[in-house]
Amino acid sequence: KACEVACKQWNQLPEDGFFFSGMSYDNTVALGASTWRHVSFVERPVALAPQNAGAFSWLMSSDVCKHCARAGCLENCPTGAILRTEFDTVYVQPDICNGCGYCVVGCPFGVIDRREDDGRAWKCTLCYDRLTEGMTPACAKACPTESIHFGEVEDLREAARNRVEALHERGVHQAYLYGVDAENQPGTEGLNAFFLLVDRPEVYNLPPDPVIPTKRAAESWISMGFAALAMAAAALGAVAVGNKR
Numbered sequence: 001k002a003c004e005v006a007c008k009q010w011n012q013l014p015e016d017g018f019f020f021s022g023m024s025y026d027n028t029v030a031l032g033a034s035t036w037r038h039v040s041f042v043e044r045p046v047a048l049a050p051q052n053a054g055a056f057s058w059l060m061s062s063d064v065c066k067h068c069a070r071a072g073c074l075e076n077c078p079t080g081a082i083l084r085t086e087f088d089t090v091y092v093q094p095d096i097c098n099g100c101g102y103c104v105v106g107c108p109f110g111v112i113d114r115r116e117d118d119g120r121a122w123k124c125t126l127c128y129d130r131l132t133e134g135m136t137p138a139c140a141k142a143c144p145t146e147s148i149h150f151g152e153v154e155d156l157r158e159a160a161r162n163r164v165e166a167l168h169e170r171g172v173h174q175a176y177l178y179g180v181d182a183e184n185q186p187g188t189e190g191l192n193a194f195f196l197l198v199d200r201p202e203v204y205n206l207p208p209d210p211v212i213p214t215k216r217a218a219e220s221w222i223s224m225g226f227a228a229l230a231m232a233a234a235a236l237g238a239v240a241v242g243n244k245r
């Protein structure tokens with residue numbers, strides 16, 4: 001959890017309660033307005049091939065805002081508080097946010113959240129202040145196993161694909177990339193923070209097929225059009241029947 005701690009420390013995020021969740025070693029439980037990195041400990045009653053450790057394996061996964069290519073939070077925000085930065089990251093401007101919460105329902109990953117005390121929306125900035133100084137985000141800098149990689153996203157994609165190939169050669173055939181590009185995840189057009197997984201997305205509390213609401217807008221308008229036509233036809237039919245009587 002070095003990434004989680006480094007994020008809290010660098011961004012001076014308030015604590016969000018100390019309690020025992022009973023979920024393995026995970027007492028943080030989820031991302032939130034004051035938890036911008038969350039390391040989950042997934043205990044599974046199955047072995048992770050090719051390990052020989054009996055019917056048990058532990059998946060550690062460090063979740064974060066994905067800085068989506070099409071960001072539901074940004075496209076839902078009516079005040080322009082959320083913007084796309086020069087680093088292609090998604091940033092909330094706290095001085096403009098009015099706390100309406102539209103972004104919260106726009107994120108298909110449940111990342112962005114409003115703080116109870118000030119009502120405004122908060123999430124990972126990918127350490128925007130560090131990026132402007134040419135520094136690595138605090139989470140990636142602190143990660144002792146280099147599980148979190150930071151760099152040009154195209155380089156990361158290539159490295160991740162090579163890593164999956166290497167894992168397959170070593171017998172971890174279930175390894176795959178989640179959200180690596182638009183083809184892989186059309187509902188977001190790809191993630192700038194993507195993941196290498198070895199089980200179904202749901203096991204890591206990730207949606208299998210996330211779609212941002214604005215991508216469904218055309219479908220919704222067409223459905224509303226058909227519904228309006230059907231209601232008009234029903235009303236005309238009722239008037240015609242009434243006239244006959």
Ligand code: SF4
Pocket residue numbers: 064065066067068070071072073074090106107108109110111112123
């Ligand atoms: S993961 Fe959610 S909060 Fe982060 S950029 Fe995508 S839609 Fe916005």
Ligand code: SF4
Pocket residue numbers: 076077078079080081082092096097098099100101102103104120121
């Ligand atoms: S809560 Fe703030 S960031 Fe979210 S949609 Fe409303 S104004 Fe935009």
